[in-house]
Amino acid sequence: QIMKIADLLIHDNVSPNEQDQIKLEKYHNYAKKEFNLSIEESVLLVDETLLYLTLKNANDVDPLQNGDKFGAGFS
Structure with missing residues (x-):
């Protein structure tokens, strides 16, 4: 699932640092429909x-050493 979405993001030239939920809505909707997920x-x-x-x-x-730099929730 992650690889399919990653391919779309790369194809559309979306930055991995993108935070604009409006811009990401396309991918949220894709994941919801493609993988039968809740929003x-x-x-x-x-x-x-x-x-x-x-x-x-x-x-x-x-x-594992620098996870906090990526907002991973661990350090």
Whole structure:
């Protein structure tokens, strides 16, 4: 699921740091429809996808040591 949404975000050239919920609504709706999720679950999935893309693009960053920089909720 994350990879499908990541591919869409990359194709549409959306920054992994995008926070505008209006811009992300397209991906929330896609996840809701494609994966039969509630809107809350789809928002969470898109947020997790953005985190995945941020970590994927980070150079030599250990998410366990620097997770707070990505809003991962752990340090």
